[in-house]
C-alpha cells in the first residue's frame with residue numbers, strides 16, 4: 001500500500017475548479033448501491049487537470065456534457081479520478097459509481113447501522129460515496145434523490161427541504177431533497193431506514209415556522225423527549241445570546257448505534273450517536289442527560305459556526321470546533337451551574353489536554369502538518385481551542401466578543417475561511433491588536449507561568465507593598481523548539497487573612513466584568529508593584545482558569561484555606577482545594593506515598609462541607625485529582641506505584657476526617673424522590689460521593705447499605721454510582737451487584753456499556769484479567785465503537801491497571817488495535833494514544849510499550865491513522 005503523504009498548512013492553494021450544483025441520485029442496496037453524481041463544474045484557471053478525490057469506489061461511467069468518456073480519457077487509482085483534458089468553459093460532469101455499504105466497517109461514507117443506511121462525511125468521507133472535490137472550500141448547492149425499498153426503508157432523508165416524492169412500479173419509493181445553502185461535501189448526509197419519529201415545532205423570533213423531527217430505532221421513542229427539549233432550548237439560547245436564528249424549514253436528528261464520534265452537524269440532518277440522544281431516568285445518569293443537552297446544543301450551534309461559515313481547509317478545524325465548544329459550554333452554563341460546568345472543563349484540560357500537549361502528537365490548535373485528518377479531532381483542537389476563544393471573551397468582555405461575532409458573520413457568511421479571518425473580525429470590531437494573541441494558534445505545548453511575590457509590610461512611614469513578578473515560557477514540542485511569549489489574561493483577586501476582598505490599585509490591573517482583576521501578561525516577564533496595602537494580601541491567581549497554562553506559585557495551606565473558605569467565586573474555592581490536594585500528593589510521592597491531613601486542611605474541608613453551598617460544588621471540591629491528573633506532574637519516569645498509594649491514602653484521610661458529617665448527609669438523603677432538577681442532581685452527586693467515602697472508611701459496615709440502596713434505586717444515576725462504589729472498593733456485594741445489573745440490562749446496549757466501563761475503570765488488581773475476559777463476553781461487539789470505547793478506552797485511561805507491570809494490560813489493548821486496524825482505523829487510532837506516550841514511563845514499561853508499537857508498525861496493511869501516530873511516537877524526541 002502506498003504511504004499516505006503529509007499535507008502542510010503552508011501549501012494551501014485555492015481549488016482549480018468550483019462546483020456550483022450537485023445532483024445526486026442514490027439507488028440504495030446493501031452491497032450494490034449505485035450513485036449518480038451530476039456536477040456543474042467551473043474552471044478557475046486555464047488548462048488544469050481535474051483531480052477528483054475517490055476511495056473504495058467502483059467507477060461505472062464518466063461523461064462530460066452528456067458524452068460518455070472512454071477509458072483513455074481519464075486515469076483512476078485508489079485515491080483519485082484524473083481528467084487531464086476538460087472543457088475551458090463551464091461544463092457538466094456526470095460520474096456513476098457503485099459502493100458496498102454493508103461491508104463498510106470503517107463507518108465513513110455510506111454505511112449500515114442496525115439495518116438502516118446512514119452517512120458520515122466529515123472529514124474526508126464523501127470521497128467514499130462518489131468522486132468529488134472533497135475539500136471544505138468547494139461549496140455547492142446539493143439536490144439529492146434517494147430510491148429504496150419502501151417496506152424496509154420507509155424514511156428517506158437528506159439535507160435541506162423535501163421537494164418531491166413518489167413510488168416506482170417496482171415497489172420502490174423515491175424522495176428528492178434540496179438544500180438551498182451552498183455547502184462543502186463534508187456536510188452532506190443521507191439516512192434511510194425504519195424509525196420511530198418524534199415531531200415538534202419551533203417558531204423563530206422573526207416568526208419562521210420550523211418542523212423538528214427526531215428519528216430513533218423502533219422501541220426508543222419514549223427516550224427521545226429530553227433531546228427534543230434540549231433542541232428547542234438550544235434554538236432559543238442561540239437567538240437570545242448570539243442573535244442567531246435557524247434558517248431552513250426543517251431540522252432533523254437521527255440517532256444511530258454505530259457511530260465513531262459523538263454526533264455530526266450535517267446541514268438540516270444531524271446524525272447522532274444514540275448515546276447522545278436517548279435518555280430517561282431508568283437508563284440514563286444525570287451526567288448522560290447533561291451530555292445529551294450539550295451535544296444537541298453543540299451540533300445545533302454548528303449551523304452558524306461551521307455550516308453557514310465553514311473552514312477553508314482542515315488545518316482550520318478549530319475555527320468551527322473551538323468556537324462551537326465554547327458556545328456549547330456557555331449554553332450549558334447559562335442553563336445549569338456555571339461553576340460546575342467550568343470545573344468539568346478545567347478537569348478535561350488538566351487530565352487530557354495537558355497530556356496531549358506534552359506528547360509526541362502535540363500540535364497547535366491550528367496544526368501545520370497532517371497525514372490523517374481523523375487524527376486531529378483532538379482535545380487540543382476542541383477543548384484548548386475553546387479555551388482560546390474563552391480567553392478572547394475574557395479580554396474583550398461579553399459585549400466586545402459579541403460585536404466581534406457580528407463582524408465575523410457580516411464579513412464571512414456563506415464563505416470558507418481561516419482562523420486568521422476570525423481573529424481579524426474580533427480585532428476590527430474592538431480596535432484591538434491581537435497579533436501576540438495569535439501565537440495561541442501557532443504554538444503547541446502548555447505554557448508555564450511562574451509567579452513570585454515579595455511583600456513589604458506597612459510601617460509607620462508607608463503602607464505595605466507587594467511586588468509581583470510573572471514569567472512565562474512554553475516548553476519545546478515536536479517540530480517546535482523555540483517559542484514566543486503568548487498573550488495571557490490573568491484574572492486575579494486578593495483577600496485578607498479573614499477572607500475579606502481587598503482592593504488592589506495599579507494601572508495594569510483592570511476591574512473585570514467577572515468581578516476579578518484582569519492583568520494581561522504579554523511579554524516573557526512582567527513585574528507589578530502594588531502599593532497602598534494595609535495588610536498582606538492572599539492572592540487567587542488565574543481565577544476561573546483564565547488561560548490554559550500551568551501556574552507555578554507557592555502558597556501556604558493556611559492561605560489556601562482562606563480562599564477555600566471565603567473566595568467569592570466558586571471555581572476559586574474549588575481550585576484552592578485542588579491545590580491543597582496536589583501539594584499533599586506531590587509531597588507524599590516524593591517520600592513514601594503516605595498522607596496525613598494537616599489540621600488546617602481537615603478543618604477547611606469540614607467547614608466547606610458544613611457551609612451553605614451548592615452540594616455539587618462540595619462534591620467537586622471534596623474530590624482530589626485522580627491518579628491520571630497527578631501523573632501529569634511527572635514528565636518522565638512516572639512513579640506509578642507511589643502515585644497509586646498517595647491517591648488512595650489521601651482519599652482515606654479525607655474519608656476519615658469527614659466521616660461523621662458525610663454519614664449525616666447520607667442518612668438525610670435516604671428516600672429522596674427522584675427528580676431531574678438541578679438541585680436534585682447536585683444533591684445526588686454529593687450523596688454518591690458520601691457513599692464512596694463512607695464505604696472506603698468502613699467497607700464491612702457499609703456493605704449492606706450499598707447493596708440495599710442498589711436494590712431500591714429507581715434511577716440509573718444511583719444504580720451506576722452504587723455499582724461503581726461496590727466494584728471499585730471491592731465490597732463483599734460487588735459480584736452480586738454486577739450480576740444483577742447484567743441480568744437486568746443485558747438487552748440495552750447503552751446501559752450495558754456502563755457495566756463494561758465500571759469494571760474497566762476499577763483501580764484494583766483483578767481488572768486486567770477481567771477486561772481480557774470481557775472482550776469475549778457474548779454481548780461485547782468489537783465492531784461497535786461505543787462498546788470498544790466503554791471497555792477498552794476506559795481501561796486504557798485506568799492508569800494503574802493498564803500499566804500493570806507484566807504488560808498484560810498492553811496486550812489486551814494491542815490485540816484490539818490489531819483487529820481494528822483493518823476494520824475501523826479511526827477507532828484503532830484512538831486506542832493507541834496511551835502507547836504513544838511510552839517515553840514517560842520506567843525502562844521496563846518503555847520496553848513493553850515500544851515492543852507493541854514496533855510490532856503494530858509491521859502490520860501488512862497498516863492504516864494511515866495508526867501509521868501517523870506510531871511514527872511520530874517513534875521519532876527521536878522533539879522531532880516532527
Ligand code: TRP
Nearest residue numbers: 122123260261262263264265377
Ligand atoms: N464535527 C463533529 C462534531 O464536532 C465531529 C465528528 C463527528 C467527526 N463524526 C466524525 C469527525 C467523524 C471525524 C470523523 O460535532
Ligand code: ZN
Nearest residue numbers: 298302321324
Ligand atoms: Zn463540533
